[in-house]
Amino acid sequence: MLAAPMKQSRVHTLRRRRDLGGGSFAIEFDGSVPVTGPGQFFMVRTAERWPVQLPRPFSIYERAADGSWGSFLVKPVGPGSRALCDLEAGEGLVVNGPLGLPFPDDIEDPICVAGGVGLAPFLLLAQQAHAAGRPLRLLFGGRTREALSGIDDFASIARVFASTDDGSHGFHGLVTALLEDLLAKGEVEAGETVFCCGPDPMMHAVAALCExxxxxxxxxxxxxxxxxxxxxxxCTVEVQGERFGDWPYSRTCVEGPVYEACELRAMQRH
Ligand SMILES: Cc1cc2nc3c(=O)[nH]c(=O)nc-3n(C[C@H](O)[C@H](O)[C@H](O)COP(=O)(O)OP(=O)(O)OC[C@H]3O[C@@H](n4cnc5c(N)ncnc54)[C@H](O)[C@@H]3O)c2cc1C
Ligand code: FES
Structure with missing residues:
Protein backbone atom coordinates (compact mmCIF):
# COMPACT_ATOMS: atom_id res chain seq x y z
CA MET A 1 0.00 0.00 0.00
CA LEU A 2 1.41 3.38 -0.94
CA ALA A 3 1.49 6.44 1.27
CA ALA A 4 0.97 9.89 -0.19
CA PRO A 5 4.29 11.69 -0.64
CA MET A 6 4.99 13.71 2.48
CA LYS A 7 4.79 17.38 1.67
CA GLN A 8 7.17 19.92 3.05
CA SER A 9 5.84 21.80 6.07
CA ARG A 10 5.81 25.57 5.72
CA VAL A 11 5.74 28.13 8.50
CA HIS A 12 3.34 30.95 7.70
CA THR A 13 2.37 34.09 9.57
CA LEU A 14 -1.07 35.01 10.80
CA ARG A 15 -2.20 38.20 9.05
CA ARG A 16 -5.59 38.48 10.75
CA ARG A 17 -8.46 36.52 12.25
CA ARG A 18 -11.70 37.44 10.50
CA ASP A 19 -14.88 36.87 12.49
CA LEU A 20 -17.43 34.97 10.36
CA GLY A 21 -20.11 35.00 13.06
CA GLY A 22 -21.55 31.96 14.81
CA GLY A 23 -18.25 31.37 16.65
CA SER A 24 -16.20 30.59 13.50
CA PHE A 25 -13.24 32.48 12.06
CA ALA A 26 -11.30 32.78 8.81
CA ILE A 27 -7.69 32.31 9.92
CA GLU A 28 -5.86 34.31 7.25
CA PHE A 29 -2.13 33.76 6.84
CA ASP A 30 0.67 35.20 4.69
CA GLY A 31 2.93 32.71 2.92
CA SER A 32 2.96 30.72 -0.28
CA VAL A 33 -0.02 28.42 -0.83
CA PRO A 34 0.36 25.86 -3.65
CA VAL A 35 -2.53 25.45 -6.08
CA THR A 36 -5.16 23.52 -4.13
CA GLY A 37 -8.31 21.79 -5.40
CA PRO A 38 -11.64 22.27 -3.62
CA GLY A 39 -11.83 19.53 -0.96
CA GLN A 40 -8.09 19.13 -0.47
CA PHE A 41 -6.80 19.87 3.01
CA PHE A 42 -3.71 20.83 4.99
CA MET A 43 -2.42 19.46 8.29
CA VAL A 44 -2.09 22.55 10.48
CA ARG A 45 -0.68 23.52 13.88
CA THR A 46 0.53 26.66 15.55
CA ALA A 47 4.31 27.18 15.53
CA GLU A 48 4.34 27.87 19.30
CA ARG A 49 2.12 26.69 22.16
CA TRP A 50 0.49 23.85 20.17
CA PRO A 51 -1.41 22.06 22.93
CA VAL A 52 -1.69 18.53 21.47
CA GLN A 53 0.67 16.05 19.86
CA LEU A 54 -0.60 16.01 16.31
CA PRO A 55 -1.54 18.67 13.77
CA ARG A 56 -5.18 18.84 12.67
CA PRO A 57 -6.70 18.70 9.16
CA PHE A 58 -8.38 21.82 7.72
CA SER A 59 -9.74 22.45 4.23
CA ILE A 60 -8.32 25.47 2.49
CA TYR A 61 -10.97 28.21 2.53
CA GLU A 62 -9.41 31.08 0.58
CA ARG A 63 -6.32 31.20 -1.63
CA ALA A 64 -5.05 34.39 -3.25
CA ALA A 65 -4.88 34.18 -7.04
CA ASP A 66 -1.08 34.58 -6.86
CA GLY A 67 -0.83 32.03 -4.01
CA SER A 68 0.69 34.62 -1.63
CA TRP A 69 -1.84 34.11 1.18
CA GLY A 70 -4.67 31.82 2.18
CA SER A 71 -7.09 31.08 4.98
CA PHE A 72 -8.77 28.28 6.88
CA LEU A 73 -12.34 28.44 8.18
CA VAL A 74 -12.03 27.29 11.79
CA LYS A 75 -14.61 26.62 14.46
CA PRO A 76 -13.03 26.16 17.88
CA VAL A 77 -14.27 22.76 19.06
CA GLY A 78 -11.20 21.46 20.91
CA PRO A 79 -7.62 22.34 21.90
CA GLY A 80 -6.12 22.49 18.39
CA SER A 81 -8.78 24.57 16.72
CA ARG A 82 -8.89 26.86 19.78
CA ALA A 83 -5.12 27.40 19.59
CA LEU A 84 -5.47 28.41 15.92
CA CYS A 85 -8.26 30.85 16.77
CA ASP A 86 -6.17 32.30 19.63
CA LEU A 87 -3.22 33.21 17.35
CA GLU A 88 -2.28 36.89 17.27
CA ALA A 89 -1.26 38.73 14.08
CA GLY A 90 2.40 38.01 13.29
CA GLU A 91 2.48 34.65 15.07
CA GLY A 92 3.35 31.49 13.13
CA LEU A 93 1.39 28.50 11.95
CA VAL A 94 2.83 25.39 10.35
CA VAL A 95 0.96 24.02 7.34
CA ASN A 96 1.57 20.85 5.36
CA GLY A 97 -0.30 20.21 2.11
CA PRO A 98 -2.27 20.19 -0.03
CA LEU A 99 -3.24 16.62 0.86
CA GLY A 100 -5.93 14.20 -0.31
CA LEU A 101 -7.94 14.30 -3.50
CA PRO A 102 -10.33 17.14 -4.43
CA PHE A 103 -13.91 17.02 -5.70
CA PRO A 104 -13.90 15.86 -9.36
CA ASP A 105 -13.21 18.77 -11.71
CA ASP A 106 -15.15 17.36 -14.68
CA ILE A 107 -18.66 17.89 -13.27
CA GLU A 108 -20.45 20.90 -14.76
CA ASP A 109 -22.47 23.03 -12.35
CA PRO A 110 -22.51 20.80 -9.27
CA ILE A 111 -25.04 21.60 -6.55
CA CYS A 112 -23.09 22.20 -3.35
CA VAL A 113 -24.70 21.28 -0.04
CA ALA A 114 -22.98 22.41 3.16
CA GLY A 115 -23.49 22.33 6.90
CA GLY A 116 -21.32 24.02 9.55
CA VAL A 117 -17.59 24.14 8.73
CA GLY A 118 -18.43 21.90 5.75
CA LEU A 119 -18.80 25.21 3.95
CA ALA A 120 -15.01 25.53 3.74
CA PRO A 121 -14.28 23.53 0.54
CA PHE A 122 -16.86 25.45 -1.46
CA LEU A 123 -15.46 28.99 -1.53
CA LEU A 124 -12.69 28.06 -3.99
CA LEU A 125 -15.27 26.27 -6.13
CA ALA A 126 -17.64 29.26 -5.99
CA GLN A 127 -14.83 31.61 -7.03
CA GLN A 128 -13.90 29.37 -9.97
CA ALA A 129 -17.54 29.09 -11.08
CA HIS A 130 -18.04 32.87 -10.74
CA ALA A 131 -14.94 33.54 -12.84
CA ALA A 132 -16.34 31.18 -15.51
CA GLY A 133 -19.67 33.06 -15.49
CA ARG A 134 -21.60 30.06 -14.12
CA PRO A 135 -22.60 30.94 -10.56
CA LEU A 136 -22.53 28.00 -8.20
CA ARG A 137 -25.72 26.85 -6.46
CA LEU A 138 -24.91 26.63 -2.75
CA LEU A 139 -27.37 25.13 -0.27
CA PHE A 140 -26.23 25.98 3.27
CA GLY A 141 -28.09 24.68 6.30
CA GLY A 142 -27.80 25.54 9.99
CA ARG A 143 -29.80 25.63 13.17
CA THR A 144 -30.15 29.44 13.14
CA ARG A 145 -29.08 32.45 11.03
CA GLU A 146 -26.17 32.91 13.45
CA ALA A 147 -24.97 29.35 12.70
CA LEU A 148 -24.53 30.10 8.98
CA SER A 149 -20.90 31.19 9.52
CA GLY A 150 -19.28 32.42 6.31
CA ILE A 151 -22.47 32.74 4.25
CA ASP A 152 -21.75 36.42 3.50
CA ASP A 153 -18.53 35.44 1.67
CA PHE A 154 -20.68 33.76 -0.99
CA ALA A 155 -23.38 36.42 -1.36
CA SER A 156 -21.97 38.23 -4.39
CA ILE A 157 -20.45 35.25 -6.22
CA ALA A 158 -22.91 32.34 -5.87
CA ARG A 159 -26.63 31.55 -5.88
CA VAL A 160 -27.07 30.94 -2.17
CA PHE A 161 -30.07 28.99 -0.84
CA ALA A 162 -30.02 28.99 2.97
CA SER A 163 -32.06 26.88 5.36
CA THR A 164 -32.44 27.18 9.12
CA ASP A 165 -34.07 24.76 11.54
CA ASP A 166 -35.81 27.64 13.36
CA GLY A 167 -36.80 29.57 10.24
CA SER A 168 -34.74 32.64 11.25
CA HIS A 169 -33.23 32.85 7.74
CA GLY A 170 -34.15 31.39 4.36
CA PHE A 171 -36.02 28.12 4.03
CA HIS A 172 -37.58 26.86 7.29
CA GLY A 173 -36.39 23.27 7.74
CA LEU A 174 -33.48 20.93 7.12
CA VAL A 175 -31.17 21.36 4.15
CA THR A 176 -32.48 18.06 2.74
CA ALA A 177 -36.02 19.51 2.71
CA LEU A 178 -34.60 22.58 0.94
CA LEU A 179 -33.04 20.31 -1.70
CA GLU A 180 -36.39 18.57 -2.19
CA ASP A 181 -38.08 21.97 -2.49
CA LEU A 182 -35.60 23.05 -5.19
CA LEU A 183 -36.21 19.77 -7.04
CA ALA A 184 -39.96 20.44 -6.94
CA LYS A 185 -39.36 23.97 -8.29
CA GLY A 186 -37.08 22.74 -11.09
CA GLU A 187 -34.04 24.64 -9.73
CA VAL A 188 -32.38 21.22 -9.39
CA GLU A 189 -33.06 18.34 -11.75
CA ALA A 190 -32.68 14.56 -11.47
CA GLY A 191 -29.42 13.44 -13.07
CA GLU A 192 -27.45 16.41 -11.71
CA THR A 193 -24.57 16.02 -9.25
CA VAL A 194 -24.39 17.07 -5.60
CA PHE A 195 -21.15 17.88 -3.75
CA CYS A 196 -21.73 17.70 0.01
CA CYS A 197 -19.70 18.45 3.14
CA GLY A 198 -20.93 18.72 6.71
CA PRO A 199 -21.75 16.73 9.84
CA ASP A 200 -22.10 12.96 9.35
CA PRO A 201 -25.88 12.75 9.96
CA MET A 202 -26.45 15.48 7.38
CA MET A 203 -24.26 13.73 4.80
CA HIS A 204 -26.11 10.45 5.41
CA ALA A 205 -29.45 12.20 4.86
CA VAL A 206 -28.21 13.98 1.72
CA ALA A 207 -26.78 10.74 0.28
CA ALA A 208 -30.05 8.87 0.96
CA LEU A 209 -32.11 11.63 -0.65
CA CYS A 210 -29.84 11.76 -3.70
CA GLU A 211 -30.18 8.02 -4.17
CA CYS A 235 -8.54 7.42 9.07
CA THR A 236 -9.85 4.33 7.30
CA VAL A 237 -13.41 3.97 6.09
CA GLU A 238 -15.14 0.93 4.61
CA VAL A 239 -15.45 1.18 0.86
CA GLN A 240 -16.45 -0.73 -2.25
CA GLY A 241 -15.82 -0.18 -5.92
CA GLU A 242 -13.35 -0.42 -8.71
CA ARG A 243 -10.84 2.15 -7.65
CA PHE A 244 -10.12 0.21 -4.42
CA GLY A 245 -9.65 -3.19 -6.12
CA ASP A 246 -10.74 -5.94 -3.72
CA TRP A 247 -9.62 -4.04 -0.64
CA PRO A 248 -12.60 -3.02 1.53
CA TYR A 249 -10.86 -0.14 3.35
CA SER A 250 -9.66 3.24 2.21
CA ARG A 251 -7.51 5.86 3.94
CA THR A 252 -9.46 9.08 3.89
CA CYS A 253 -6.29 11.18 3.84
CA VAL A 254 -4.99 9.56 0.63
CA GLU A 255 -7.94 8.33 -1.47
CA GLY A 256 -10.37 10.80 0.17
CA PRO A 257 -11.57 12.92 1.78
CA VAL A 258 -13.93 13.07 -1.23
CA TYR A 259 -15.80 9.87 -2.12
CA GLU A 260 -18.78 9.15 -4.31
CA ALA A 261 -21.59 8.16 -1.91
CA CYS A 262 -21.97 4.75 -3.59
CA GLU A 263 -18.32 3.98 -2.70
CA LEU A 264 -18.94 4.30 1.04
CA ARG A 265 -20.40 1.24 2.76
CA ALA A 266 -21.67 3.39 5.66
CA MET A 267 -23.81 5.33 3.19
CA GLN A 268 -25.46 2.11 1.99
CA ARG A 269 -26.79 1.38 5.51
CA HIS A 270 -29.72 3.76 5.67
C1 LIG B 1 -10.40 16.67 5.48
C2 LIG B 1 -10.85 17.44 6.70
C3 LIG B 1 -11.11 18.80 6.57
C4 LIG B 1 -11.53 19.54 7.69
N1 LIG B 1 -11.76 20.86 7.51
C5 LIG B 1 -12.15 21.60 8.57
C6 LIG B 1 -12.37 22.99 8.39
O1 LIG B 1 -12.24 23.54 7.29
N2 LIG B 1 -12.75 23.71 9.49
C7 LIG B 1 -12.89 23.11 10.74
O2 LIG B 1 -13.23 23.84 11.70
N3 LIG B 1 -12.70 21.79 10.92
C8 LIG B 1 -12.33 21.03 9.87
N4 LIG B 1 -12.10 19.68 10.04
C9 LIG B 1 -12.33 19.09 11.36
C10 LIG B 1 -11.15 19.31 12.31
O3 LIG B 1 -9.94 18.82 11.75
C11 LIG B 1 -11.42 18.56 13.62
O4 LIG B 1 -12.57 19.07 14.25
C12 LIG B 1 -10.25 18.57 14.59
O5 LIG B 1 -10.27 17.38 15.32
C13 LIG B 1 -10.24 19.74 15.54
O6 LIG B 1 -9.13 19.59 16.41
P1 LIG B 1 -9.22 20.02 17.94
O7 LIG B 1 -7.89 19.70 18.56
O8 LIG B 1 -9.71 21.41 18.04
O9 LIG B 1 -10.36 19.13 18.55
P2 LIG B 1 -10.28 17.60 18.94
O10 LIG B 1 -9.77 17.47 20.34
O11 LIG B 1 -9.58 16.84 17.88
O12 LIG B 1 -11.82 17.26 18.92
C14 LIG B 1 -12.74 18.07 19.65
C15 LIG B 1 -14.06 17.33 19.75
O13 LIG B 1 -14.59 17.03 18.46
C16 LIG B 1 -14.70 15.63 18.29
N5 LIG B 1 -14.29 15.33 16.92
C17 LIG B 1 -13.24 15.87 16.27
N6 LIG B 1 -13.21 15.42 15.01
C18 LIG B 1 -14.23 14.57 14.90
C19 LIG B 1 -14.72 13.79 13.84
N7 LIG B 1 -14.15 13.75 12.65
N8 LIG B 1 -15.81 13.02 14.06
C20 LIG B 1 -16.42 13.03 15.26
N9 LIG B 1 -15.99 13.77 16.29
C21 LIG B 1 -14.93 14.52 16.12
C22 LIG B 1 -13.78 15.03 19.31
O14 LIG B 1 -14.20 13.74 19.73
C23 LIG B 1 -13.92 16.01 20.44
O15 LIG B 1 -15.07 15.79 21.18
C24 LIG B 1 -11.70 18.91 8.95
C25 LIG B 1 -11.45 17.54 9.08
C26 LIG B 1 -11.03 16.82 7.96
C27 LIG B 1 -10.74 15.37 8.09
S1 FES C 1 -4.44 9.92 8.87
FE1 FES C 1 -2.79 8.50 8.93
S2 FES C 1 -3.28 7.14 7.27
FE2 FES C 1 -4.77 8.72 7.13
Missing part, protein backbone atom coordinates in the same frame (compact mmCIF):
# COMPACT_ATOMS: atom_id res chain seq x y z
CA UNK A 212 -33.97 8.26 -3.88
CA UNK A 213 -34.41 11.10 -6.36
CA UNK A 214 -31.70 10.17 -8.86
CA UNK A 215 -28.95 12.69 -8.10
CA UNK A 216 -25.29 11.67 -8.22
CA UNK A 217 -23.58 12.48 -4.91
CA UNK A 218 -20.00 13.11 -3.76
CA UNK A 219 -19.21 13.58 -0.07
CA UNK A 220 -16.16 15.16 1.59
CA UNK A 221 -15.61 13.33 4.90
CA UNK A 222 -14.35 15.02 8.06
CA UNK A 223 -12.87 11.77 9.42
CA UNK A 224 -10.58 12.09 12.45
CA UNK A 225 -6.97 12.01 11.16
CA UNK A 226 -3.58 11.41 12.82
CA UNK A 227 -0.77 11.62 10.24
CA UNK A 228 -2.64 12.99 7.23
CA UNK A 229 -0.45 11.30 4.60
CA UNK A 230 -1.19 7.58 4.62
CA UNK A 231 1.08 5.94 7.19
CA UNK A 232 -0.98 5.46 10.37
CA UNK A 233 -4.22 3.92 9.02
CA UNK A 234 -6.06 6.05 11.58
Missing amino acids: RVGLRCFLSLETYMACGYGVCNG
